[in-house]
Amino acid sequence: MNGVKDQSTSIKIVRYAITILACLVVLLPLMVVLFGAFKTNKELLTTNPLSLPSSFGFLDNFKKAWTQGNMARGFINTFIVVGISIMATVLTGTMTAYILDRFKFKGRKTVKFLFLLASLIPSITMQMSVFQIIVGLGIYNTRLSVILLFAGTDIISIYIFLQFLEGISYSLDEAAIVDGASFAQIFFKIIFPLLQPAIITVVIIKGVGFYNDFYTPFLYMKSKSLQVVSTALFAFKGPYGTQWEVICAGVIITMIPTLIIFLALQDQIYSGLTQGSVKG
Amino acid sequence: MIKHREKKEKSPLRQMEMERRITICAFLAIPLILLMIFTYIPMLKMVQYSTWRWDGFRDPKFIGIDNYKKLLSDPRYFTAFKTSGYYFVGSIAQIAVALYFAVIFSYKMRAKNFFKGVLFFPSLLNGVAIGFVFLYLFKGDGSLNALLIALGIPQEKLPLWLGNPKLVNWSLTFSSVWRYMGNNMIMFVGAIESIPGELFEASDIDGASKWQQFKHIIMPNIRTIISLNMILAVKGAISVYEAPLIITGGIGGSMTFVLQTLNTAFTDKKIGLASAMGVVLLLIVLLITVIQKRFIEGKEE
Numbered sequence: 297m298n299g300v301k302d303q304s305t306s307i308k309i310v311r312y313a314i315t316i317l318a319c320l321v322v323l324l325p326l327m328v329v330l331f332g333a334f335k336t337n338k339e340l341l342t343t344n345p346l347s348l349p350s351s352f353g354f355l356d357n358f359k360k361a362w363t364q365g366n367m368a369r370g371f372i373n374t375f376i377v378v379g380i381s382i383m384a385t386v387l388t389g390t391m392t393a394y395i396l397d398r399f400k401f402k403g404r405k406t407v408k409f410l411f412l413l414a415s416l417i418p419s420i421t422m423q424m425s426v427f428q429i430i431v432g433l434g435i436y437n438t439r440l441s442v443i444l445l446f447a448g449t450d451i452i453s454i455y456i457f458l459q460f461l462e463g464i465s466y467s468l469d470e471a472a473i474v475d476g477a478s479f480a481q482i483f484f485k486i487i488f489p490l491l492q493p494a495i496i497t498v499v500i501i502k503g504v505g506f507y508n509d510f511y512t513p514f515l516y517m518k519s520k521s522l523q524v525v526s527t528a529l530f531a532f533k534g535p536y537g538t539q540w541e542v543i544c545a546g547v548i549i550t551m552i553p554t555l556i557i558f559l560a561l562q563d564q565i566y567s568g569l570t571q572g573s574v575k576g
Numbered sequence: 577m578i579k580h581r582e583k584k585e586k587s588p589l590r591q592m593e594m595e596r597r598i599t600i601c602a603f604l605a606i607p608l609i610l611l612m613i614f615t616y617i618p619m620l621k622m623v624q625y626s627t628w629r630w631d632g633f634r635d636p637k638f639i640g641i642d643n644y645k646k647l648l649s650d651p652r653y654f655t656a657f658k659t660s661g662y663y664f665v666g667s668i669a670q671i672a673v674a675l676y677f678a679v680i681f682s683y684k685m686r687a688k689n690f691f692k693g694v695l696f697f698p699s700l701l702n703g704v705a706i707g708f709v710f711l712y713l714f715k716g717d718g719s720l721n722a723l724l725i726a727l728g729i730p731q732e733k734l735p736l737w738l739g740n741p742k743l744v745n746w747s748l749t750f751s752s753v754w755r756y757m758g759n760n761m762i763m764f765v766g767a768i769e770s771i772p773g774e775l776f777e778a779s780d781i782d783g784a785s786k787w788q789q790f791k792h793i794i795m796p797n798i799r800t801i802i803s804l805n806m807i808l809a810v811k812g813a814i815s816v817y818e819a820p821l822i823i824t825g826g827i828g829g830s831m832t833f834v835l836q837t838l839n840t841a842f843t844d845k846k847i848g849l850a851s852a853m854g855v856v857l858l859l860i861v862l863l864i865t866v867i868q869k870r871f872i873e874g875k876e877e
Contacts, residue, residue, distance in 0.1 A: 311680055318677070319694045322754065325709050328719040332712065345712075345719040346726065388607040395603045399596065407604065414615045416865050418815045420834060421854040424841040425621035426614060428632070448610035479599040508702045510818065515842070529704045530822065543708055550705040558700055562693060565700070569759065570766030 326551075332544035333357050340541045357545035365536070365546050366520060370528030377439050377513070377524060378506045381446035385502055386495055389449035393457030394483050398469065408454075415451040423515060430516055441516040442524075446506055453498045456571050460494035461487070497568035500561055507553070525550055619858070625851035632847045643852035653853065656833040659745055659820075660813040663832075666749035667809030670757045671802065678764030679790060692765070696758030703755075707822030710751040714738050714823075741829035748819045748830055756812075760805055767798040800872060807868040811861055833857060 332340055334349035334357070362368055396408060419426075426445070427436075435441040464487065472482045510526040517524065523531065529546050536542045558565065626643055630636035647653050681692055698706070713720050714737035721734045737747045775793050784792070817834040824830045826839065834857065841850035 311683075311685075315677070315680070315685075315691050318673075319691055322694055322698060324723075325713045325719070325754070329709050329712055344726075345717070345722045388610065391603040392607045395600055399600055401597075401600055407608070410608075410611060410616070414611060416861065417615065417619065417858060418811070418834070418861055419615065420815065420817060421837055421857045422615075422618040422622050423838065424632075424847050424850050424854065425618035425625060427841075428621065428847075429613060429618060444610065445614055448614060449607050479595060480602075483603075504700055508700075510702075510704050510822070511838075526702055526704045529702070529708070532708070540712060544712065547705045547708045550702050554700050554702065555697075558693070558697060562689075566696075566762050566766070569762050 329544045329547050332541055333548045335541050337539060337541055357541045358549065360542050361532075361546040361549055365532055365542065366523055366528045367525065367546060367549055369521065370523050370525040373439065373517075373522060374507060374524040374526075377442050377446070378503060381443050381506055382499055382503055384443065384447035385449055385453065386498060388447060389453040389498060390457055390488060390491055390495065391483070392449055393454050393461055394487055396454070397458055397461040398466075408451075411449070411451045411454055420511065423511075427515065436516060437518050437522065439517065439522060442513050445512055445516070446502075446509075453502070456494050456498055456568075457491060459571065460491055464490050496564060497571065500557070500565055501568050504554070504557070504565075622851045622854050622858075625847055626855050628848040628851075630847045631845040633845075636848070639848070643849045644856075646849065647852055647856065653833075653836065656831050656836045657814070659830065659832045660816065662745035662749045663752060663816050664810060664813035666753045667756075667813055668806075670753040671760055671805050671809060673753075674757050674760035675764055675802070677761050678768055679794060681761075681765055682768045682794075683786070692761075696762055698755050699757075699759040701755070703818045704822055706751065706755055707819065710747070710754075710819075711738075711823055714747055738824055739828060744824060744828050744830045748823060751823065752816070752819055763801060763805065764798060767801045768794055771797045803872055804868075807864065807871070810864055814857070814860060 328345050331347070331349050332345065334352050334354050335343065336354065336356075339350060392407075392411070396404060430436050430441045430445075433441075435444070468486055468490075469482055472486055477485070508526065510530065513522075513524045513527050514530065517527070520531075529550050532543050532546050536546075625636075627638055627640055628636040629639050629642075677692075677695060681688055685691070712718055716736070718737075720737065721731075724734060725731060735743055738744050771793065776789060779789055779793060815834055816832045817838060820826045820830045820832055820835055821838075826832070826835045833853070837850050837853040837857065840846050840853060844850075
């Protein structure tokens with residue numbers, strides 16, 4: 297009966313085989329795009345898409361995608377929009393969580409409920425009226441439109457901050473009050489720095505989401521000069537329709553920052569997603 | 577809080593109460609204003625617009641519930657919901673696959689982190705990039721057909737993955753499962769990891785098989801998160817728009833209700849009708865949420 301814990305070798309082999317197969321299903325579509333990005337136009341049209349490029353040193357497609365495809369500008373705009381939006385959403389999220397955790401007041405439950413209800417509504421279906429508001433505010437076709445749409449907080453970020461706040465002892469607040477500190481000082485000098493691990497989690501989750509968001513910039517930042525990475529890549533669809541090697545290079549360029557973030561922050565990403573899902 | 581009350585002089589308690597109120601208002605002002613401007617006001621406006629005939633520019637005309645009548649009487653609008661069925665079936669398969677990998681990753685395994693990372697990675701990728709990856713995979717002279725030919729399938733038998741109306745939604749659903757499976761998997765991995773290790777150790781001593789452990793330890797402990805994922809799958813399936821928008825543009829039978837709503841609003845400029853569609857979708861989603869609450873709370877009792 298000692299064979300139960302250590303499962304038989306054949307079961308293990310099947311398990312590895314299925315896992316490797318699944319990894320191939322994930323990687324194959326990406327590998328062929330990577331191969332395509334290094335092929336010349338003629339090579340792409342004449343060789344099998346599964347074949348390796350004749351040289352991984354051929355970088356013309358990347359240059360073309362980067363300059364003609366407006367990706368350089370796309371990265372600058374993404375950097376500005378995502379950077380400012382992340383700072384804003386971290387501030388709105390931590391401030392809301394701080395108030396909800398440290399203060400008892402009338403309407404506290406209502407505030408929480410409003411954020412919860414908002415998370416249940418698919419915002420994509422309300423874009424016709426959001427559009428009118430953006431136009432009404434005079435910020436259509438500006439970076440500010442997308443920044444403001446991203447700047448608010450949401451219930452998942454609030455939950456992540458709340459969970460962390462529960463672990464920060466109230467005696468710290470009390471000691472500061474005795475020393476004559478105001479609530480704003482307590483928040484900015486004590487609570488905010490202590491929230492750092494939770495802030496990193498929210499920055500990663502939100503940052504990846506903002507970087508990948510396509511429809512918001514597509515709808516509200518129409519000018520070519522305002523294109524972000526997603527919309528610049530989407531614009532490849534028309535002019536490069538027959539130049540798949542350039543599209544492939546653009547796709548790879550888009551994925552590089554994601555790969556770097558993933559490799560560097562794998563564990564934080566996993567734990568962030570798990571935390572976000574527990575209460576959600 | 578009580579001690580320092582004596583320290584300050586002029587009615588410190590009242591002063592502190594004032595500061596407390598000011599802090600609450602000041603800190604919540606911006607988050608709540610953003611929430612109102614970009615969620616609740618648009619929601620109310622959408623209901624209002626749904627009673628108008630309006631192109632977004634000229635003066636609107638109040639037409640009561642005509643937009644809703646039009647929606648309900650024209651089957652064209654609701655057939656787009658059928659497409660969601662494919663994505664729903666896909667999500668169920670996705671949850672099953674995610675659960676399988678989450679469970680085997682709870683066992684000892686070589687290169688586990690590498691495998692886990694590979695399977696999870698697509699869920700971090702940009703949707704537009706994924707759209708192109710699958711266009712490149714599915715096109716006539718694309719990699720999938722090249723692979724099938726290499727496996728010995730004759731060229732004339734290869735289907736049009738995106739051009740055949742019977743197949744296009746399965747192809748798009750596959751891209752969606754490919755993209756999001758890892759996300760479910762990581763949530764399940766997290767849930768399994770939070771099960772106390774002693775439970776597994778004790779059952780190992782008792783000689784329980786892996787299947788028994790799955791059935792009696794893992795399943796009961798992650799049932800809530802599985803049902804949550806199921807509900808999210810329903811919501812996700814009726815809210816699909818990105819994959820068809822980027823890959824097919826919604827043509828050839830791949831139109832979804834949300835994409836149709838967006839096209840009605842921004843291509844056809846029928847803001848009133850699009851708003852009515854938005855309201856219908858909103859009601860459906862809220863209904864699902866109510867069922868979800870009942871369902872999950874019922875399970876936990």
